[in-house]
Amino acid sequence: MRYLVCIKQTPDTAELPKISPEEAASGKLSVNLVVNPWDEHAIEAGLQLMENYGGTTGAVTVGEEGAIDALRSALAMGCKDATLVKHDDEIDAWGVAELLAAAVRHDGDVDVVLTGQMTVDGNSGAVPVALARKLGWPVLTGVAKVVELTDDSITVERVVGQARLTVKAPTPVVVSVIKEIGEPRYPTFINIRKAARVKIPELTAEELGVDVPAPVVHMSNFRKPPARDAHVKLFEGTPQEAAAALIDALLEEKVL
Amino acid sequence: MLTLIEKLIFAVLVLATIYNGYWAFYKVYLVIRRGQGEPGDDDIKKRAWNAFVNWVTLRPVWKTRPVSSLFHAFVAWAFMFYFLVNFGDIVQGYFPIKFLGEGFIGNAYRFIADVLSVAGLIGMTYFLVRRFLAHDPHLEFHDNIRLHEKVLAGGLKKDSLIVGLFILFHVGFRFLGESFTIAHEGLDPYQPFASAVSSLWAGLPDTTLVFWQHASWWIALGLILAFIPYFPHSKHFHLIMAGVNFLTKPERPALGALEPIDFEDESIEQFGAAKLTDLTWKGILDPYACIMCNRCQDVCPAYTTGKELSPSALEINKRYYINDHVDKLASGGECELKLLDFALTESAVWACTTCGACVEICPVGNEPMFDILHIRRNQVLMESDFPAKLQTAFTGMERTGNPWKLSASDRMNWAKGLDIPTVDENPDFDVLWWVGCAPAYDMRAQSTAKAFARILKEAGVNFAVLGEREMCCGDSARRAGNEYLFFELATQNVETLNEVKAKKIVTTCPHGLNTLAAEYGAFGGHYEVIHHSQMIDDLIKAGKIRPKKELDATVTFHDPCYLGRHNGIYDEPRETLSFVVSETVEMEHSRNQSFCCGAGGAQMWKEEEHGAQAVNMKRYEEAVETGASCIAVGCPFCLTMLTDASKEAGDDGLVVKDIAELVAETLS
Structure with a gap:
């Protein structure tokens, strides 16, 4: 079995609100960059599949040279290999999907492609679906649990609103996971050290034979929401009194 | 004849x-x-004299x-x-x-x-x-x-x-x-x-x-x-091995200062202790010196609140394991069992608050706390098997430089409108104030920072803070076993501190004090580090601030473990209090036998292990027994834990305040 996790390097969620539109537009961010938190769950899912069904899990990302750090994090978590698809120019979800699809084909016989449900910076959630479209594979989104994986099919639980659906699809397949799939594991130092030593192969669009489509999505009015006039109220007293006061306040605000 | x-x-x-x-x-x-490392041979005369005096006078036994x-x-x-x-x-x-x-x-x-x-x-x-x-x-x-x-x-x-x-x-x-x-x-x-x-x-x-x-x-x-x-x-061997223990005990800059791991050394394959032989040589000598008196157990905040940890059981289990396998161990054979299989449970490992009470009280110089920290290193660095909640703190420290995982650029939010100079604004400072994550980010502890800022300004101290360049000191990472994360934070902080030419540093957190004073030395950081209660004491004595003795309250001072037991600072906080409050009283456990608030050893960032009682409630009850109306603290973690306990106790809960707050209240 072969599992390939598609990840993206994004700003840390704690730092996101601090990024100005100008900084974001310039593409040169001064904040700490990490593996997109949703994708960490996808890595965890890939590692669980490897542990439960055998095979190897690899990671792939599309990005600039610095995105290698995100791949090293994936290796440190336990991925067996990683590939950087180097791309410096402006790109949208459709273009990323094109490159990732080529990387998947280049990888060989991949059974399951895993992704997070979205990225914390782009927030489109379009890549997993677009990637499946490009590959011509089925896509399972909102996956909370892999029930069974066989040589030619996968059975998963999807969370849709309040409901949980158990669905089966033929492999190869694109699976986009949600948080419930499992908390991302914390890398051991042994794996961090191993990951630091690995030479991560780089591929370009040219080497993959891909003509990256020009972005079809453009940000026309990229701005921060106006600061909200939020205020914090602390309720004093015993837990019982504080809870009663909180309920009164919520009733007053018509929240309840 | x-x-x-x-x-x-x-x-x-x-x-x-x-x-x-x-x-x-x-x-x-x-x-x-078979244990790791080598006994120190520095200043053998002093060690020998100290061991001899301890041995003959039984000095540590009388505590x-x-x-x-x-x-x-x-x-x-x-x-x-x-x-x-x-x-x-x-x-x-x-x-x-x-x-x-x-x-x-x-x-x-x-x-x-x-x-x-x-x-x-x-x-x-x-x-x-x-x-x-x-x-x-x-x-x-x-x-x-x-x-x-x-x-x-x-x-x-x-x-x-x-x-x-x-x-x-x-x-x-x-x-x-x-x-x-x-x-x-x-x-x-x-x-x-x-x-x-x-x-x-x-x-x-x-x-x-x-x-x-x-x-x-x-x-x-x-x-x-x-x-x-x-x-x-036999356990009677203690009469010789206690002396050997005192003779060979490593000299540490503070009671619980840990040795760093050389992460550059690629030949190391085992980090921390999984098996008995992964412990330091001292960790194997200790059970030979142990007389199984359970004094460590009596003072252990985890044990006395019903957790699975008993430091003496740890030593005793090690000793029985060694006795069972002495020939194998002596001939270089491999231990089959892991420490977690026979010496203590996983919950016991994570119940330790690293308060150091077991180390302080031990009449034969044993240090069970260090074994636990070495086991935690193995759990984190080798196994990635630790309480789930610690991961949030780890990633917070890694990514945003604080265990709350709050934005690094919010570090100075507490200081808005207070005109607190950063090192960039005041590069010629006399004193660098290491604010610490809790006083910077925690809403309750921020008032300690504000109070101390007021004191510094009133006294006209030429100080500066690192602002957004300050990162978590790494204490919680180190005590949780994440030595690699500590290594990264320490390296970066020492680089920053050396770059801004910090010489005298004051901290508003004993964990920062311990880390900067006793643990950054191994990373090339050598500074004169004092706690804010020491600085306030100095300022009052020098007449730089004139607090009035007007707080009509009976106050009991809770010794933070990392201020008192770990670094021997007991008097200055008490002296400071005596300048501003009408009456002070001592709790049953105070000074070197103080009882932990329950937050140390990275407990702050995880759920308390299952037991009969919460550590903070036990400590709070002791404070109540003194009849005091206010608990004075010198640590933001103690502040949180005892405030929580006071809230839990209900309406008549004691007021919990940092010394800096009490002093600032009396400044006109």
């Missing part, structure tokens, strides 16, 4: 004991050498349990003197002389021997009665503590009985032997007790008295010969 045949038999037995004893002792040496300590001293001093007495008896057995003569020295020798023999017998009887008749609960363990199967089967009682009877018979027969000699040769005014007993033998024929003289000699000294090879197997 012995007969020729007796002399020959005794000489042969001595040779046999030397042979057996040599191997038994040498095996202990080989087992201890608690005064009655038992006194009876122990009887036995210990008797035994120490018996090194000389046994030698003297052998000399007298082989040569027709009175050892040390019958002048002043000889008389004094016999007098001391006589008194100490009786003292030793009384002392030993006390301990046997305490264990076997009075069933002292201090010698028991809670049911949830992991114990070696031989301990569960009564191993401690068995070993204690063997040791106790050995001492009773050895000292008893030596004493009786003297009484027979006196009955035979006439009263000795310098042996009043033996002389008194000798009256019992009045009228016995000389041959009987001589027989019993010889028999007593043989029992007293024969027991020593028989016991020596058993000695390293």
Whole structure:
């Protein structure tokens, strides 16, 4: 079995609100960059599949040279290999999907492609679906649990609103996971050290034979929401009194 | 004097004991050498003197349990003197002389021997009665503590009985032997007790008295010969190994300062301790020194609130494991079991608050806390198996430089409108204020930071803060076993501190104080670091601030573990308080025997392990018992824990405030 996790390097969620539109537009961010938190769950899912069904899990990302750090994090978590698809120019979800699809084909016989449900910076959630479209594979989104994986099919639980659906699809397949799939594991130092030593192969669009489509999505009015006039109220007293006061306040605000 | 045949038999037995004893002792040496690292050999004279003083005066024993300590001293001093007495008896057995003569020295020798023999017998009887008749609960363990199967089967009682009877018979027969000699040769005014007993033998024929003289000699000294090879197997070995422990104990800049790991060394394949032999050599020496008195257990905040951790059980389990595998360990064989399989449970590992009470109280210089920290290193660095909530703190420290995972650019939010100079704005500062994550980010602790800022400004101190360049000091990462994360934070912080040329640093958190003062040295950071309570004390004494003694409150000061026990700062916070409050009272556990708030050792960032009571509630109850209306603290974690406990207690909860807040309130 072969599992390939598609990840993206994004700003840390704690730092996101601090990024100005100008900084974001310039593409040169001064904040700490990490593996997109949703994708960490996808890595965890890939590692669980490897542990439960055998095979190897690899990671792939599309990005600039610095995105290698995100791949090293994936290796440190336990991925067996990683590939950087180097791309410096402006790109949208459709273009990323094109490159990732080529990387998947280049990888060989991949059974399951895993992704997070979205990225914390782009927030489109379009890549997993677009990637499946490009590959011509089925896509399972909102996956909370892999029930069974066989040589030619996968059975998963999807969370849709309040409901949980158990669905089966033929492999190869694109699976986009949600948080419930499992908390991302914390890398051991042994794996961090191993990951630091690995030479991560780089591929370009040219080497993959891909003509990256020009972005079809453009940000026309990229701005921060106006600061909200939020205020914090602390309720004093015993837990019982504080809870009663909180309920009164919520009733007053018509929240309840 | 012995007969020729007796002399020959005794000489042969001595040779046999030397042979057996040599191997038994040498095996202990080989087992201890299986541990990691090397004993320090710096300043051997000072170490030797310190070990000697501790050994002779029993200084560390007197910290608690005064009655038992006194009876122990009887036995210990008797035994120490018996090194000389046994030698003297052998000399007298082989040569027709009175050892040390019958002048002043000889008389004094016999007098001391006589008194100490009786003292030793009384002392030993006390301990046997305490264990076997009075069933002292201090010698028991809670049911949830992991114990070696031989301990569960009564191993401690068995070993204690063997040791106790050995001492009773050895000292008893030596004493009786003297009484027979006196009955035979006439009263000795310098042996009043033996002389008194000798009256019992009045009228016995000389041959009987001589027989019993010889028999007593043989029992007293024969027991020593028989016991020596058993000695390293028994807990009585503590009488030698305690001295060895004090002789070789590493010099640390603070009670709990840890050794760093060399992450650059690619030959290291094991980080932290999974097996016994992964512990330091000290971690293997400790169980040999342990006398299994459970004093560490008595003071352990985890144990006394019903968690699965008992520091003494840890040492005892290690000792029984070593005894079971001594040949294998001595010959370089691999341990099959992991420490978590026999020494303690996983919950016990994560229950430790690293308060250092076990290290401080141990009469033989053991350091069970360090084993736990080495095991945590293994759990994090090798196994990635640790309480889930710690991961949030780890990733927070990694990515945003604080365990709350709040934005690094929010670090100065607390200082808005207060005109707090950063090192960029005031590069020529005299004092660098290390604010710390909690005073910067935690809403409650921010008022400590604000109060201290007010004090510094009022006093006209030329200070600066690092602002957004300050990262978490890494204490929580290190105490949680994430040494690699600590290594990264320490390296970066030292680089920053050296770059801004910090010399004198004041911290508003004892964890920062401990880390910067005692642990950054290994990373090239050498600074004069003081706690804010010390600085406030200095400022008041220098007349820079004039707080009024107007707080009409009875205040009790809670010693933060990392300020007090770990770094020995007890007086300045109390002095500072005395300037501003009308009355101070002490809790039952204070100063070096203070009781943890429950947040140390990265407990702040995880759920408390399952037990009978929360640590903070136990401490809070002690504060309530003093009748104080306010608990003064000097640590943001203690502030959180005791405030929570006060809220839990309801309406009449005590006020919990940092010393800086109390002082700032009195500034006009």
